[in-house]
Amino acid sequence: MEVIFGLLLVAAYLLGSVSSAIIVCRIMGLGDPREAGSGNPGATNVLRIGGEKGKRAAGITLAGDMLKGVVPVLLAHALGFEPLWVILVGVAAFLGHLYPVFFQFKGGKGVATFIGVMLAVHFWAGLLVAATWLFIAKGLKISSLSALIASLLAPVYLYFLTGELSWVWLTLAMTLLLFWRHRSNIGRLVRGEETFKRSP
Template identity: 60%
Template sequence: MMEWLLVPLAYSVGSVCSAIVVCRLMGLPDPREQGSGNPGATNVMRFGGKKAAGITLLGDSLKGLLPVYAGKMLGVPTELLAIIGLAAFMGHLYPVFFGFKGGKGVATSVGVLLGFSWLLGGAVMATWLLMYKIGKISSLSALVASVLSSLYAWFLIGDPAIVSATAVMTVFLLWRHKTNIERLLTGEET
């Protein structure tokens, strides 16, 4: 029963906004008040550069990976592992420490997927890289990789709980990217 404490712990870890922490530590402006206003690595790159964005990306990924990996090490059932991953992801989207206004969740979802399976996370990252190499549009790359993630989870893992968690993350990623999708459809996305 104690293993269920990993769920609120995962949400709390997910709620730590890497972009805000990195920007404060590096003397950069608050990412919520710069560029797109999104506290994520892509926005941090716009005004803070590659180093700040890279640290943000790593932080956001780790807060998805570490709770899931901890659950795996403790041998929690797959259903609970899926819930732990979702809790970390939802913490990033709706962080308790920052007024429930978080990022879009791409890096954190990749961290969760890496926690579920290195092969699954690797397939999603490879898809993102391939799409970015082709189209040079980060949001499009993230959306395609996310949509394919459930399919990858089905073929690579096959566990209904993991596939379901992956599908839920995809739905939220699509929702959080709705303005990007609108700009993609009108050809205005940079």
């Protein structure tokens, strides 16, 4: 079982390393998202640079990034791994997105993959995270702020819905990484300069 877990861990990281934004933009003729807009290979930047194709391209990117978190974690559940191992598979996929081996370890900010991991780890907690993101994004029109608040609440949701501390602590670790990846956005938020269009 340990060997299977090790293989799944590596597979999750490699799947996370596949950049949905770069692939979608190449297929749809939108150029490299790392060289336009905010330079972040994520759905929001794809929306920003995509023009008439932006909404469709961003939707596909968002779905692809979420699936990178969903698929390996669901597989871990299906194989009957203990909760700690399940969340570690999710962490591997999340790290793959942030630091992809296929793209010189320069990846996205991890919001969609994080939500995908949460949905697969515990559906109702993940649904609350996704709903929090959507509610704040719709209300305040600031993508980065909605992501930060949703990720900060994710460990809280898991604690009250599951009580599984390994999930809580490792989700908190992912949240801290997500905050680190959004440090430039946080700086703009503090200065009152962040908008939906500017937030990757």
